[in-house]
Amino acid sequence: MGCTKTEEATYVVTMNINGKTEEQVDTFSEFYQRLVDGNESTTFGWQFFRGPDSKIYLIERYKNADAALQHITNISPGGIAENEFKEFSDHFSIEMILIHGDVSEGLEEALGAIGLPVELRKPIAGYSRG
Secondary structure, eight states, X not given: OOOOOOOOEEEEEEEEEOSOOHHHHHHHHXXXXXXXXXXXXXXXXXXXXXXXXXXXXXXXXXXXXXXXXXXXXXXXXXXXXXXXXXXXXXXXXXXEEEEESOOOHHHHHHHHHXXXXXXXXXXXXXXXXX
């Protein structure tokens, strides 16, 4: 039985905490994941993790590059989550975004415009059960 290459894009985001308490980080993380869940039906997953190195790790799973681009549109100036992303940036500083999956030209341009450190990892083979 062969596997079909998935269009899914998975982000692994390494972040530092901006002087917030553990309770503030936990409360905001819960709020923000509910926000994404309520606004982005093609976002498959959104999970925050606390690492032993005092960093926060965020796993974002998108149906495809268009779904990831929609998230960027939502958090950009004029987007439906612009103000909430300002709160996100008040809580966390993004150190690195590792993107696993195909990236469309539009998504690549949007990521370049943001100016965050991004590393792309192109798929070879695999599957996702959603």
